Amino acid sequence: MADKQQQVVVKRARHKSSVKDPGTPGVLKMTKDRFTFMANDPSSPVKLNVEFRTIKGHKFTKDGTKQALLNLTQDQGGNYIFEFENFPDRNVCKDFVASAIALSGEAGRTVPEKSAVPIQDEQLSAAEMERRIKLLQEDSDLQKLHKQFVIGGILSEAEFWATRKKLLEQNYSRRPKQRVALKNDMWSTKPLADGQSNRVTFNLTPEIILQIFAEKPAVRQAYLNFVPNKMTEKEFWTKYSRAEYLHSTKNVIAAAAEAAEDEELAVFLKQDDMLVNEARKKIRQVDPTLDMEADEGDDYMHLPIQDHGLPRNDNKDVLDSQYEPYRRSFSQHLNQHAAVVLQGRVIDVELGDTRSVAEALARTKHAELAKDASDVYLDKERLERISRMTEIEDLQAPRDPAVAPLSIKDPRDYFDSQQANAFSTLGDTVSGAKQLKCSVSTREAYCSLKECISEIKFQGLTEPTINSEVAFKVLNGLAQNISSNKYHLGRNPNESILDSLPKITREELLLHWSSIQELLKHFWSSYPITTKYLLTKATKLKDAMSQIYPKLQEIKESVQSDLRHQVSLLVQPMLQALDAAFAHYDADVQNRSARSGERPNGF
Amino acid sequence: MSPPVPSKILTDDVSLLMVLIDSNPHFWSSIKPHFSFSKFLSHVLAFLNSILLLNQLNQVVVIATGINSCGYVFDSSSGSVSQRAESLLPKLEEFAENDESLSERDDDSGNGVGSSLLSGSLSMALCYIQRVFRSGPLHPQPRIICLHGSPDGPGQYVAIMNSIFSAQRSMVPIDSCVIGIQHSAFLQQASYITGGVYLKPQQLDGLFQYLATVFATDLHSRNFLQLPKPVGVDFRASCFCHKNTIDMGFICSVCLSIFCKHQKKCSTCGSIFGQAQTRDPSASQQRK
Numbered sequence: 001m002a003d004k005q006q007q008v009v010v011k012r013a014r015h016k017s018s019v020k021d022p023g024t025p026g027v028l029k030m031t032k033d034r035f036t037f038m039a040n041d042p043s044s045p046v047k048l049n050v051e052f053r054t055i056k057g058h059k060f061t062k063d064g065t066k067q068a069l070l071n072l073t074q075d076q077g078g079n080y081i082f083e084f085e086n087f088p089d090r091n092v093c094k095d096f097v098a099s100a101i102a103l104s105g106e107a108g109r110t111v112p113e114k115s116a117v118p119i120q121d122e123q124l125s126a127a128e129m130e131r132r133i134k135l136l137q138e139d140s141d142l143q144k145l146h147k148q149f150v151i152g153g154i155l156s157e158a159e160f161w162a163t164r165k166k167l168l169e170q171n172y173s174r175r176p177k178q179r180v181a182l183k184n185d186m187w188s189t190k191p192l193a194d195g196q197s198n199r200v201t202f203n204l205t206p207e208i209i210l211q212i213f214a215e216k217p218a219v220r221q222a223y224l225n226f227v228p229n230k231m232t233e234k235e236f237w238t239k240y241s242r243a244e245y246l247h248s249t250k251n252v253i254a255a256a257a258e259a260a261e262d263e264e265l266a267v268f269l270k271q272d273d274m275l276v277n278e279a280r281k282k283i284r285q286v287d288p289t290l291d292m293e294a295d296e297g298d299d300y301m302h303l304p305i306q307d308h309g310l311p312r313n314d315n316k317d318v319l320d321s322q323y324e325p326y327r328r329s330f331s332q333h334l335n336q337h338a339a340v341v342l343q344g345r346v347i348d349v350e351l352g353d354t355r356s357v358a359e360a361l362a363r364t365k366h367a368e369l370a371k372d373a374s375d376v377y378l379d380k381e382r383l384e385r386i387s388r389m390t391e392i393e394d395l396q397a398p399r400d401p402a403v404a405p406l407s408i409k410d411p412r413d414y415f416d417s418q419q420a421n422a423f424s425t426l427g428d429t430v431s432g433a434k435q436l437k438c439s440v441s442t443r444e445a446y447c448s449l450k451e452c453i454s455e456i457k458f459q460g461l462t463e464p465t466i467n468s469e470v471a472f473k474v475l476n477g478l479a480q481n482i483s484s485n486k487y488h489l490g491r492n493p494n495e496s497i498l499d500s501l502p503k504i505t506r507e508e509l510l511l512h513w514s515s516i517q518e519l520l521k522h523f524w525s526s527y528p529i530t531t532k533y534l535l536t537k538a539t540k541l542k543d544a545m546s547q548i549y550p551k552l553q554e555i556k557e558s559v560q561s562d563l564r565h566q567v568s569l570l571v572q573p574m575l576q577a578l579d580a581a582f583a584h585y586d587a588d589v590q591n592r593s594a595r596s597g598e599r600p601n602g603f
Numbered sequence: 604m605s606p607p608v609p610s611k612i613l614t615d616d617v618s619l620l621m622v623l624i625d626s627n628p629h630f631w632s633s634i635k636p637h638f639s640f641s642k643f644l645s646h647v648l649a650f651l652n653s654i655l656l657l658n659q660l661n662q663v664v665v666i667a668t669g670i671n672s673c674g675y676v677f678d679s680s681s682g683s684v685s686q687r688a689e690s691l692l693p694k695l696e697e698f699a700e701n702d703e704s705l706s707e708r709d710d711d712s713g714n715g716v717g718s719s720l721l722s723g724s725l726s727m728a729l730c731y732i733q734r735v736f737r738s739g740p741l742h743p744q745p746r747i748i749c750l751h752g753s754p755d756g757p758g759q760y761v762a763i764m765n766s767i768f769s770a771q772r773s774m775v776p777i778d779s780c781v782i783g784i785q786h787s788a789f790l791q792q793a794s795y796i797t798g799g800v801y802l803k804p805q806q807l808d809g810l811f812q813y814l815a816t817v818f819a820t821d822l823h824s825r826n827f828l829q830l831p832k833p834v835g836v837d838f839r840a841s842c843f844c845h846k847n848t849i850d851m852g853f854i855c856s857v858c859l860s861i862f863c864k865h866q867k868k869c870s871t872c873g874s875i876f877g878q879a880q881t882r883d884p885s886a887s888q889q890r891k
Contacts, residue, residue, distance in 0.1 A: 402774070403772050403773060403774070404771060404772050404773070404774045406772075440629070440632045440633075442628070442629070442703070442706055443703070444632070445628030445629050445631070445632045446628045446699060446702070446703040448628070448631070448632055448635070448640075449626065449628045449631055449632075449640055449699050450696055450699050450700070452631075452639060452640035452641035452644065453640070453641070453644070453692055453695055453696045453699065454696065455641045456641050456644050456645060456648075456692060457692050457693070457696075461645040461648055461649060461689075462642065462645045465645060465646060465649040465811050466646070466808070466809060466810075466811045466812055467808070467809075470806060470808055470809040470812070471809055471811075471812040473806065473809065474804075474805075474806055474809035474812040474813060474816070475812060475816065477805055477806070478813070478816055478817070478831060481831050482829050482830070482831055482832075485831070485832050486829070580850075580851060
């Protein structure tokens, strides 16, 4: 592979003006600030000498595709496409180009606040840089840290990102945009009717048409069949509106009469067979293991009082069976409408063209049907579920119990719980044990234990179990404890002392904390110091830390007096950590100077 | 095990309570002037009986934590009828005898109170709970409460942390009621990590009131209650080599074992810690 410090790259390539162009063969030579292309054929007009300053980006085909292409794009929109003989060649050039572009970009531009400036000896692809910049833009805390350390020269770019590889590798899936749902109001069957004339007006917008097609598959099918063969769209909708009007009058007999005359109208007036089929299919898919127990509360049929539930219409007209198909059921219509609204928009077609909408909906339905028919996996799952619910216990293998998923916690959650550490020192637990002196031999100890047990066996439990005054005191104490915790730590158990500080102080504290974490991380990782590089790094980090130290003290003093204690408790662990780092550094420096006294070469 | 329970009766608030009682004789004799084992037992027995009264289907299992062994001393679901807590007394006596016989003959330890085998009893409790989990789809909600007083044994750090993490994974909260003189870092961590309650009662003769107020509620009802929260948790680990509690140390990057001093080789997983030998700057890149 290419050497990091390669100054010149020379490769055979073909220059193409577009991807399909066979291209002119030649030699591509790249140096740090420009590239040149000389065609093999001296008479060819293709001769390039372009500075990398004008090249803004580069694109390339994936390894393994038909052509090994590298496309260098310019700011003004021009581009240079080169095809290489093989992928390794192309990759060498690609890497070189990346670093060259970065280099020239750095030299040419002033460093804007938000962009990440790469270090010269690091090869970064444009995609990598893009990801870093994007990360910085999205996370303002990270950006602050980056600004403070990398731009401030304390850490190098590579070091900063070395521990954040996980962040860079996440792919940011685009969040789906919010979409507008279908309207829930049912198309009113009461059209606008003038009192004066006999006209009834129906308004049909594309939106309404979409809903009609979604709710009534028979209408959609009729549309696809009739228009434009038998009638125009306007006629179709007129007939449909007439059918709706007839339904709204609830005159079933008139509906039957008109249907007998007009064949197409009959389609709209009859019950929707397609819907019936769909409903049957849905019923089959209902989980038979669903445990729906009915008890008295579900019995709405025999309610004594009519207020509960819907009033029952006991006077059903008994019509001739020939009129039955023309009766429309409101509840069915309502259910279908609700199902469609909840399903949302299934198609993505422009609403203007009715035919395409109908076709798209028909296609979707077909696809769903086909999917259901061939969904073997679904059946298998259902069978498994059925067998699980009706299990025969002794024939089943034991199932693994539910477990909590692994959760890696944000270290900021632990920020407030470190207060206990501020109190205790290293030797605490050891000395604690010494407080309890047991001056009794083992045998005697066991004897007294057994005595206590037999005491209870014979005497029974103490009566009363607990003294009422003591109980009262305990309850008071507990209540006070809980309420004072609430007061100090906030109503919400997740709320902490941090939220009661003024915003600026809080931001500063958190920023200092995360900077200290970052600095300490790099500081401790550079020990033991074996190279000069590490030595300078450690010194730089130590200086940065000693700058933060007085800032922390300042914060402690600037806070109001009632919060001062809590804030100093919060700040204490940070100061302790810094102190430990300083102590280590000083000890190391002393060692080093002692040793360099022995070895004249130093270090 | 009790026969499988129809789903209508096994409501949200049925609990399986595992109680770990500290039976360290040295501890109890050292605390004798303030609080005796018999008084402790009477509070605890009253508490256990009241748990059994709260719901017909509640189960209580008591494990005694000795210095040489741990053992089950009470299981409320054994036998055809639910037993009263007092029936643990003979078993506890037997356990104490057994524990005594396991200790070395002439061990006249007049220096300090040793620690009891908390890790052992935690493991036993978790095993029992796992058995309950595998007994069928319907089971009470388990939780563990440790009534502990002996000091933390740093040698048990690894075992206790392992039990804590497996309790966390099985979603079993560990409540702690510390009756000793000092706080217990292990139990603080246990309760914090598993979502249980940690309490160090101020007045030991009101122990029953503490138990009934704070620890008697089932897991479902805890969502609606405010229970005492400790001010801070001591998260410090102990090193694996000397079992001292340390603030800063060295960690093996393969198995995450903690050491207080620089070592050549990790004693847990055997990986060899590399030395930085070379002096040129490019090698430092690799070390990170």
